[in-house]
Every structure is written in structure tokens, then in C-alpha cells.
Amino acid sequence: MKWFPLLFLLFLTVASDAQTAQWRGPGRNGIYPDTGLLKSWPETGPPLLLQINNIGRGFSSAVATNDRIFVTGLKDSLDMLMAFDFSGALIWKRSFGPAWNESVPDSRCTPLIENDRIYVLSGRDNLVCFDTSHGEKIWSVDVHEEYGSHWDMFGVSESLLLVDDKVICTPGGDSTTIIALDKMTGDLVWKSRSIGGQRSNASPALFVNDTLGLRFIISMTRTHTFAVDPDNGEILWTYHYSYLGKDDENMTIQANTPLFHNDEILLSSGWDYKTVMLEVSADGLSVSEKYIDRTLDNQNHGLVLLDGYVYGSNFLTRHFGKWVCMNWDTGEIMWVTEWQNKGPVISADGMLYIYDDKQGNVGLVRPNPDKFELVSSFRVTEGSGAHWARPSIYGGRLFIRHGATLLVYDLRA
Numbered sequence: 001m002k003w004f005p006l007l008f009l010l011f012l013t014v015a016s017d018a019q020t021a022q023w024r025g026p027g028r029n030g031i032y033p034d035t036g037l038l039k040s041w042p043e044t045g046p047p048l049l050l051q052i053n054n055i056g057r058g059f060s061s062a063v064a065t066n067d068r069i070f071v072t073g074l075k076d077s078l079d080m081l082m083a084f085d086f087s088g089a090l091i092w093k094r095s096f097g098p099a100w101n102e103s104v105p106d107s108r109c110t111p112l113i114e115n116d117r118i119y120v121l122s123g124r125d126n127l128v129c130f131d132t133s134h135g136e137k138i139w140s141v142d143v144h145e146e147y148g149s150h151w152d153m154f155g156v157s158e159s160l161l162l163v164d165d166k167v168i169c170t171p172g173g174d175s176t177t178i179i180a181l182d183k184m185t186g187d188l189v190w191k192s193r194s195i196g197g198q199r200s201n202a203s204p205a206l207f208v209n210d211t212l213g214l215r216f217i218i219s220m221t222r223t224h225t226f227a228v229d230p231d232n233g234e235i236l237w238t239y240h241y242s243y244l245g246k247d248d249e250n251m252t253i254q255a256n257t258p259l260f261h262n263d264e265i266l267l268s269s270g271w272d273y274k275t276v277m278l279e280v281s282a283d284g285l286s287v288s289e290k291y292i293d294r295t296l297d298n299q300n301h302g303l304v305l306l307d308g309y310v311y312g313s314n315f316l317t318r319h320f321g322k323w324v325c326m327n328w329d330t331g332e333i334m335w336v337t338e339w340q341n342k343g344p345v346i347s348a349d350g351m352l353y354i355y356d357d358k359q360g361n362v363g364l365v366r367p368n369p370d371k372f373e374l375v376s377s378f379r380v381t382e383g384s385g386a387h388w389a390r391p392s393i394y395g396g397r398l399f400i401r402h403g404a405t406l407l408v409y410d411l412r413a
Contacts, residue, residue, distance in 0.1 A: 021063035021070070021113035023159035024390065025346070028205040028257050030304040032348040032393040037411040039351065041364055045378025049397065050408040052088045056080055057385070057404050058107035060159070064394035065113065068132070071406055072107040072120060074099045079107050079122040083135060086408075092135035097126025100155030108157040108201075110390075114183070119167055123155040127169060129186065139186035147191065148173040150198045152222055157201035157255065163217060163230045165189075170219045172199040177235070178219055178228050190233035197221035200254035201300070206230070207260050207280075214284040218265065220254045225267055227284070237286050243273055255300035259310070261328065264290065270299025270315035277331060291331040296324045301344040302390060304352060309334065309369045311352055313342035323354065325369055337372040339363065344390045348411075351375075353398065357387045360402060382407060 020026040026033060038046055056073020063070050068091065069084045079099045083091040099105050100123030112119040117138060121127050125144035130137055143149050149156075149171030161168040166180040166189050176191040204219035207227065216227040216236055223242040228235055242252040252269055259266040265287070268275040275296050278287040296303075296314050299321065303312035310326045314336070321342025325334040340356035340363075347353065352365040360380035366373040380387065383402025392399045396412040 021065060021111070021394065022162075023061065023110040023112070023203050024257060024302060025392070028161075028203070029259060030302050030346045030390075031306075032346065034348045034393050034396050034411070036413050037349040037351070037396060038413050039375070041376035041378065043378070045362065045376075046398065046409040046411055048407060049410050050086065050088050051382060052084055052406040053404065055082060055401075055404050055406055056107060058401065059388045060107050060401070061110040061390045061392045062399040062401055062406055063111050063113060063392060064397070064399065065132070066395065069399070069406070069408070070111045070113065070118060070132075071401065072096075072109055072111060073404060074105060074107045077101060079109070079120070081111060081118070081120050081130065081135075083132070094130060094135045094137070096120045096128040096130075096140075097122030097124060099123040102155065103153050105155070110159040112160045112162060114162055117183070119160045119162070119183075121156060121158055121160055121169065125149045125151075125156050125171065127160070127167070127181070127186070129167075129183070141181060141186045143169055143171050143179075147171045147179055148175040150174070152198040152201070154201055156199060158199070159203040161204045161206065161217070163206055166230065168204055168217055168219075168230075170199065170204060170221070172197055172221050177221060177226070178204070178217070178233070180230070180233060192228055192233040192235050195221065195224055195226060195235060195238055197223045202254045203257050205257050205260070207265070209263055209280070212263060212280075212282055212284065214263075214280065216284060218258045218260065220258070222252065222254060225258060225265075225278075236284060239278060239287055241267055241269070241276065253300070256298060256302055259303050259305055261305055264328075266303065266310065266328075268296060268298040268303060268312075270297050272315065273297055293326065293331045293333070295333045295336065296326045299342065300388070301342060301357065302346070304345050304347045306347060306350075306352075306367045309367065311367060312345050313354075315342065319358065323372060325372070327369070334369045335372060339372065339374065343387060346391055346393065348393045353391055353393075355387055355391055355400070360387045362391075362400065380407060
């Protein structure tokens with residue numbers, strides 16, 4: 001049986017290579033396809049494989065291939081894209097444009113990889129495609145200059161989406177709302193009409209329902225969630241999702257990619273605003289409200305749907321929140337529990353990984369609609385600032401970014 005370890009390693013390599021390296025995993029739903037992972041951790045947490053310091057400030061996630069790790073960070077007023085090997089050695093580093101220089105300027109774009117190309121978007125809307133091997137620039141587009149993007153108070157936080165042969169970007173503004181560029185050249189394929197409004201801080205996703213024969217891109221401005229035909233840029237429907245301040249200013253901060261399943265889409269944005277379940281019509285040209293919830297108002301950390309239940313943290317104050325389980329179909333709140341503080345959640349191999357955004361506690365949770373079932377936990381003590389970056393999992397490894405520090409843990413059983 002000496003061949004078994006080699007076969008197992010080969011399986012891990014093939015499985016890792018098959019993953020799409022992008023924001024929140026292959027489906028943009030926080031679920032990663034890795035299997036054979038630890039079901040409990042030692043008291044100190046899973047083995048730490050690697051610590052990389054001085055990657056620049058940022059809240060973006062790391063992504064990885066079989067032999068490289070890619071991450072963005074803010075250095076000297078520039079957004080930087082860096083490639084490391086699994087020993088932590090820097091392979092190459094490239095600027096992809098000026099960073100946002102006003103409120104909270106840290107890098108936010110999680111890189112998007114397809115084959116030998118990697119796509120990133122700077123805090124001031126410079127979109128660049130690099131070669132993954134040597135970091136050579138293949139093409140770039142100044143989205144703000146070309147398409148009149150309209151930034152909100154945090155500049156650009158979007159992580160790009162690939163659909164077929166197109167790179168999808170949501171500049172907002174008066175001339176268009178969402179655009180598609182040729183992934184090989186950066187040339188414009190289509191641009192939608194403008195529905196008005198500033199950029200949101202959310203990233204788009206591809207909605208697919210084979211039963212109804214529906215396929216559209218879901219994206220957001222600061223005031224609306226909308227659907228667009230990926231073939232021609234036609235806006236199919238819009239839904240106003242924003243509350244107004246005392247001066248009729250749109251106050252909502254949209255930071256979560258909408259979560260969807262079957263013919264339903266879940267929106268949640270925190271700040272004591274309603275969480276809404278939308279139901280898509282059979283022809284895909286409209287949506288209606290199925291239910292509204294006031295408990296699971298997830299601020300900017302994302303939600304995960306497993307076996308009919310939604311898991312995530314809610315917003316109680318700017319600096320505190322609890323963990324919640326909600327029935328997807330009915331909106332019934334199954335439980336609310338206090339554990340450390342609110343924060344990001346992802347899933348792999350049937351388990352939840354939760355990350356407290358205040359103290360950096362990481363929890364391994366068994367999904368259970370009857371109770372909060374914490375199995376193991378440890379605390380991230382390296383790095384600085386808020387623990388807002390979403391964790392990610394590639395090749396059986398857990399990537400946690402804390403400020404300018406990246407930590408890589410071995411989850412393999």
C-alpha cells in the first residue's frame with residue numbers, strides 16, 4: 001500500500017487545480033469543494049504551514065493554485081498584486097493602479113484566476129489582466145475614465161466576475177451600470193443602460209436555474225439589486241434595496257454578494273436594515289418579496305446556505321453581533337447565539353468556519369439547525385487591524401488574512 005499516499009496527494013493536486021480561484025469560492029457562495037479535512041483541531045488550531053508578512057494593508061482574500069498564492073495589498077498609495085510560492089518566497093509583485101485614498105483605503109479586490117490569467121480591480125477602478133507566471137501585464141482598462149464610474153465613500157470594493165468569455169464589472173454612474181469586457185483583450189463586449197446610483201461595495205454573481213432555464217448576472221448599486229442578461233447586457237429587473245436618511249440620502253452600505261438557491265435570492269446588508277428573500281418569476285423578468293426578516297441582518301461578512309439553513313452573523317451595533325441560523329424556505333430563526341463577535345463565515349467538507357472580526361477567534365462549527373455546535377477554536381494573534389478579510393480554502397489549506405499578514409493553515413486530515 002506504499003502507493004496510497006502518492007495517490008492521495010495526486011488527488012489533492014487534481015482537486016485543487018479544478019477549483020476556480022475567486023471571491024468566496026467557485027460558486028461565490030462561501031462554499032469550497034475541498035474534502036478530507038479535519039473535523040476537529042488541536043487546542044492551538046490546525047498546523048500553521050506558512051506566515052507571510054508585509055503583504056500590504058487590505059481586506060481582500062487570498063486565492064491559490066497548486067503552486068502559488070496570490071493576494072492584493074496597499075503599499076505606498078498603490079494597490080499591489082503579489083505572487084508567492086508555498087515556502088513564502090515572493091515570485092513577483094506588480095502595481096495595478098492607485099489605491100483609494102480617502103475613507104478606509106485598504107485593498108479590497110480578491111484576485112480572479114482563469115488558467116494563466118489573473119484579473120484585479122484597483123480602489124480607483126483600474127482593471128488589469130496579468131499573466132500568472134511572470135506578472136506581465138496583458139491588458140488594462142481605466143474603468144473610471146472610460147465608463148464614468150461613480151464611487152461611494154469607500155471607492156471600489158468589487159471583486160470581478162468571469163462569465164463565459166467576459167469580465168464583468170459594475171461601475172455604476174450615469175452612462176452605464178454594468179459592463180462586460182472581452183477577457184482576452186479588455187475590449188468592450190456590451191454595456192448596460194444606466195439605472196442610476198453609485199457603486200456598491202458588493203461583487204456580482206451568476207444566477208443559474210436549469211429547471212426554469214434562467215441564467216443572469218446578479219449585481220448591485222448602492223440603491224438597487226438588479227439582474228442583467230450576460231449575453232447582451234439587458235437589464236431584466238431591478239429591486240430597490242436601500243433606506244433613506246433624514247435628507248433622503250441613500251444610507252445603505254451593500255457589501256454582500258447576494259445568496260441564491262433555486263428561484264430565490266437572499267439580500268442582507270446589516271445596519272438594522274431588513275433582510276429580504278426575493279422570488280424570481282418563471283420568465284426571469286421580475287422578482288417579488290417572499291419574506292422579510294429583521295434578525296439576520298448580516299453587515300459585510302457573508303452568509304452560507306447548507307441543507308436548507310442559512311448561517312452567519314448579524315448586526316446589533318457597529319462593533320457587535322451574534323451568530324444566527326435561519327430556515328431558508330420560511331425565514332424562521334432557528335437560533336441566535338453569542339460567540340465572541342460577528343464576522344465572516346465560509347464552509348467546506350460539511351463544516352462551517354467562522355471568524356470573529358474583533359479578536360480574531362476562528363471557530364470550527366458543525367452545522368446544526370437545532371443549536372450552535374462549536375467543535376474547536378483558536379485565535380489569530382498575528383497581524384493588525386480589524387479581522388474583516390474573508391477566509392478562503394484551497395488545496396486543503398485555510399488562508400486567513402489579518403491586515404498585512406497572511407497565515408496558511410493545514411486542514412488536511
